[in-house]
Amino acid sequence: MSGNQMVMFEEEQQQIQAACELLQRASNALAVLVIDKNGQEIVRSGQTEHLDITSLSSLFAGNVAATGGIAKLLAEKEFSGQFHEGEKTSVHISLVAQRAILVVLFDQRSSLGLVRLRVRKAAEALTVVFETLVRKMNSGGKSQVFGEITDDDIDNLFND
Amino acid sequence: MSFINYSSREINCKIVYYGPGLCGKTTNLQYIYNKTNPEAKGKMISLATETERTLFFDFLPLSLGEIRGFKTRFHLYTVPGQVFYDASRKLILKGVDGVVFCADSQVERIEANIESLDNLRTNLADQGYNLDKIAYVVQYNKRDLPNVSPLPELKKLLNPTNVPEYEAVATTGIGVFDTLKAVAKLVLTELKRGG
């Protein structure tokens, strides 16, 4: 089970948040999201109040999983990014450090070229953060909560 | 793959409902959705065909409450049960923390159940999981129908390792929450043990 867990710490969370805010400003985007490959939100920045982030996260993850499955069947390593063009909002999706999904939502105030350029920069920064995170996870800094949880805690969650 | 966020103090886990076509996986999620308070659930998303068969997955996010100051969230997914959607089933299993095998109790679905259970074992193994090691429960659904197999027979064929098992009627909700609670509890217990 152990190698099969994603952990996020305060420090890396803040670094990812900062990288997303930078990307969002530099690319003039509406919003930027970072989602774990399994569909859980990591950070959001920009105009996100009106967005259903939980639903979007699971669908982006499904989309990336399906695209990855297609790449495999076509003997491609992976497709480096995806772009969906809408009438008002467009979406750029890419994979970072093999484990996180970087989503940029933008409109006519930005352009695909600009977004691609800025995403490349942000991806480099994010890759460093995720690599640190993986190192931290592997060096065992993760059992803090679970060591303390008792069977009663778990039972209590279901007694209502 | 559970996701523990120390920054937002959240524990996120993924549970997958597996089983043959039309066994009632989507119906389980619909019942849970309908009976859960608005503040504890997100939108239910169903990627389905025009005839309401699951095409890629159903998704339902649930919050179960807090443990030691950590919000526990469960993401429930169903797979498409129809045999030819196997590539999609494999994708949905990625990062799974707990599995519910939903069996169709009708006599004529015995083979479909066995085939689906074999398929589950194989697809889990492809992702590096072992069905005998992960949080796993069995549900015998459609117990309201007249032509169901007797329980001991289903047990022998579908639950030889004797994991927690529940009889259910997903349309009216019998056994639905018992099944969910059992698997959620196993997931957390497993996290505590292995995390």
Ligand SMILES: Nc1nc2c(ncn2[C@@H]2O[C@H](COP(=O)(O)OP(=O)(O)OP(=O)(O)O)[C@@H](O)[C@H]2O)c(=O)[nH]1
């Ligand atoms: N009588 C009875 N019908 C049920 C029960 N559970 C589900 N059904 C019915 O069985 C049919 C199929 O249910 P679904 O939940 O869509 O099945 P599924 O497992 O999601 O099927 P796929 O998406 O094709 O994999 C529906 O018409 C349900 O109303 C049950 O416990 N009893």
Ligand SMILES: [Mg+2]
């Ligand atoms: Mg379904």
